[in-house]
Amino acid sequence: MAKKEINGEGGAIQVPTRGLRFRFKRYLPIYLLMIPVMLWFIIFQIAPIYGLQLAFKDYNVMKGVWDSPWNNFAHFKQLFSNYYFSRVLVNTIKISFLRLITSVPMAVIFALLLNEVRNVAFKRVAQTISYLPYFISWVVAGGIFNLMLSPQYGAINAIISFFGGEPIYFLGDPKHFVGTVIVTGIWKTLGWDSIIYIAALSSIDQELYEAAHIDGANRFQRMIYISLPSLMPTIVMLLTLGLAGILSGGFDQIYNMYNPRVYSVGDIIDTYVYRQGFEMGDYAFNTAVGLFKSVVSFILIMSANAFSRRVVKYSMW
Amino acid sequence: MYKESIGGRIFVILNTIFITLVIAVTILPFILVVNGSIVSETEFFRTGGVILIPSSFSLDNYRFIFNEGSVLSSFLVSVKRLVIGVPFAMLLTIILAYAMTKKDMPGHGALMVFLIFMMYFDGGMVPRLVLYKDIGLYNSFWVYVLPMGISVFNALLLRNFIQTIPESLSESARLDGASESTILFRIILPLSKPGIATIALFVAVSHWNDWFTGIAYMKQVMGALPMQSYLRKMMTLGQLDLMAMGNMQNMITPPPETLKMASIVATTVPIVIVYPFIQKYFVKGILIGSVKG
Numbered sequence: 354m355a356k357k358e359i360n361g362e363g364g365a366i367q368v369p370t371r372g373l374r375f376r377f378k379r380y381l382p383i384y385l386l387m388i389p390v391m392l393w394f395i396i397f398q399i400a401p402i403y404g405l406q407l408a409f410k411d412y413n414v415m416k417g418v419w420d421s422p423w424n425n426f427a428h429f430k431q432l433f434s435n436y437y438f439s440r441v442l443v444n445t446i447k448i449s450f451l452r453l454i455t456s457v458p459m460a461v462i463f464a465l466l467l468n469e470v471r472n473v474a475f476k477r478v479a480q481t482i483s484y485l486p487y488f489i490s491w492v493v494a495g496g497i498f499n500l501m502l503s504p505q506y507g508a509i510n511a512i513i514s515f516f517g518g519e520p521i522y523f524l525g526d527p528k529h530f531v532g533t534v535i536v537t538g539i540w541k542t543l544g545w546d547s548i549i550y551i552a553a554l555s556s557i558d559q560e561l562y563e564a565a566h567i568d569g570a571n572r573f574q575r576m577i578y579i580s581l582p583s584l585m586p587t588i589v590m591l592l593t594l595g596l597a598g599i600l601s602g603g604f605d606q607i608y609n610m611y612n613p614r615v616y617s618v619g620d621i622i623d624t625y626v627y628r629q630g631f632e633m634g635d636y637a638f639n640t641a642v643g644l645f646k647s648v649v650s651f652i653l654i655m656s657a658n659a660f661s662r663r664v665v666k667y668s669m670w
Numbered sequence: 671m672y673k674e675s676i677g678g679r680i681f682v683i684l685n686t687i688f689i690t691l692v693i694a695v696t697i698l699p700f701i702l703v704v705n706g707s708i709v710s711e712t713e714f715f716r717t718g719g720v721i722l723i724p725s726s727f728s729l730d731n732y733r734f735i736f737n738e739g740s741v742l743s744s745f746l747v748s749v750k751r752l753v754i755g756v757p758f759a760m761l762l763t764i765i766l767a768y769a770m771t772k773k774d775m776p777g778h779g780a781l782m783v784f785l786i787f788m789m790y791f792d793g794g795m796v797p798r799l800v801l802y803k804d805i806g807l808y809n810s811f812w813v814y815v816l817p818m819g820i821s822v823f824n825a826l827l828l829r830n831f832i833q834t835i836p837e838s839l840s841e842s843a844r845l846d847g848a849s850e851s852t853i854l855f856r857i858i859l860p861l862s863k864p865g866i867a868t869i870a871l872f873v874a875v876s877h878w879n880d881w882f883t884g885i886a887y888m889k890q891v892m893g894a895l896p897m898q899s900y901l902r903k904m905m906t907l908g909q910l911d912l913m914a915m916g917n918m919q920n921m922i923t924p925p926p927e928t929l930k931m932a933s934i935v936a937t938t939v940p941i942v943i944v945y946p947f948i949q950k951y952f953v954k955g956i957l958i959g960s961v962k963g
Binding site: 373376377379380381382383386387389390393394396397398400401402403404405407418463466467469470471475478479481482483484485486488489490491492493495496497498499500501503506507508510511512514515540543544548549552571572573605609623626627630631636639640643644646647650651654655 | 675677678681682685686688689692693695696697699700702703706714715717718719720762765766768769772774775776784788790791792793794795796797798799800801804805816817819820849850851854875879880881882886898899901902905925927930931933934937938941942945946949952953956957
């Protein structure tokens with residue numbers, strides 16, 4: 354079938370929108386194909402929402418999810434008076450915020466400077482290497498940093514000792530943990546984050562640079578007065594999205610780098626929920642914590658998208 | 671070409687130095703880990719782990735970890751989930767992406783709203799655990815495959831790709847009497863090969879890198895975990911656990927640090943080998959996605 358000559362005249366054939374019944378019939382095969390897709394969504398995305406009722410119940414393993422008694426929002430009333438919840442909430446926001454205000458400028462600077470490199474081969478090698486850490490998991494990256502930053506046989510502390518310094522417990526000391534998380538986080542995502550800026554830079558009209566050059570602007574001035582302003586919409590958008598993700602904090606990274614000594618500063622909502630829910634088996638309260646995070650994040654992301662659509666004319670869908 | 675002023679030339683030199691430094695800092699941890707895993711125990715302790723150019727060579731670390739049978743079994747779990755999981759995810763993703771391109775399909779608007787909700791609302795880890803226990807996925811191989819069926823984000827990327835195929839192709843096939851499923855399988859699929867390959871790579875990398883499923887939703891039997899989860903377990907083992915492992919194999923246990931380095935290398939090598947080939951597809955994919963579709 355359909356092997357006949359295909360008329361390649363782009364857009365030559367106009368078919369007016371037909372009636373509802375006709376379109377139902379036409380798309381019947383698509384509806385049939387969509388059955389397994391919708392089944393997948395029901396089982397793996399919607400059924401867990403059913404489990405959310407645990408957040409409003411006193412979970413009893415013997416009775417199961419459905420028959421456990423309702424507890425009149427007891428878990429939610431407990432949330433804000435719970436010492437650990439306030440602690441992980443503050444830690445999460447602090448880490449996300451620090452991450453955001455450092456990683457966005459770093460990626461912009463890296464993109465701007467990479468954009469100034471004229472040697473194509475050097476530029477390509479630099480890009481390829483800078484994306485690499487994005488492709489390894491946080492188990493691997495966390496493992497590498499745990500080894501490198503160890504006060505005993507870690508390479509970094511060997512160098513510090515060589516220059517006469519005292520070994521630093523980067524991952525075991527609450528004073529250093531957050532900073533270490535931020536820096537290693539930038540190590541992993543700097544190159545990847547810069548991709549979107551590099552793309553935006555390459556779409557700038559070259560005549561702008563020519564004109565500025567004729568007017569006597571040097572390289573640095575061209576970068577500050579032409580390249581940087583062109584990136585502003587993208588920067589605003591990514592900052593907005595980053596703020597919307599403020600309750601995430603980076604589970605994969607923190608779970609693979611923290612330890613009980615730094616819980617006071619490094620424990621975030623997701624790591625807390627995981628530890629209490631999976632390792633301690635306290636399902637109900639942690640479902641409530643998770644639900645709080647999901648709902649707030651969902652509202653934030655919707656507002657961020659609305660904001661970004663209005664202000665920089667970009668929306669995610 | 672611009673004629674560079676003195677200031678311009680200084681800028682170029684400083685810029686080159688800066689970029690070179692960034693590259694060095696990015697690559698150095700990898701070099702230190704690889705070198706640490708292949709030098710002799712004495713060199714590792716003498717240098718304190720700072721080895722830029724190894725002066726000795728020993729495979730003791732690798733011999734030790736590969737003698738412990740569960741590494742190979744973990745490797746097979748990883749391969750098996752790729753072989754089954756990637757086609758499974760691609761089948762669902764292709765159907766969904768194609769349905770998303772059909773703007774005049776009744777229900778299209780509702781579908782999009784539904785998908786955006788699915789993309790940003792998550793039930794959470796604990797309800798997921800309860801569900802997996804209820805439906806028998808907990809501690810089953812299928813927990814690696816089935817939950818990773820669809821990523822709405824990937825489906826959106828593929829939809830944007832399919833939208834670049836001229837509508838007139840499907841229209842003329844339709845006039846020739848082709849049904850919607852014929853159009854999908856005979857016209858859209860063959861023309862979307864590059865897009866499908868890109869998304870398949872995304873899925874494959876996320877399968878390979880997923881360590882959480884094995885840790886959270888499986889009983890902790892090393893051989894049933896994929897490589898990444900195995901590595902996560904390995905990283906938390908202390909010297910005594912490792913020595914116990916050595917006793918079982920009648921081997922002398924190398925230091926925990928270098929053993930862990932060797933495990934890291936073994937887990938990461940497959941990614942690093944394919945990385946240069948797939949890197950440009952990822953960049954292309956992320957750019958298609960960021961252009962408003």
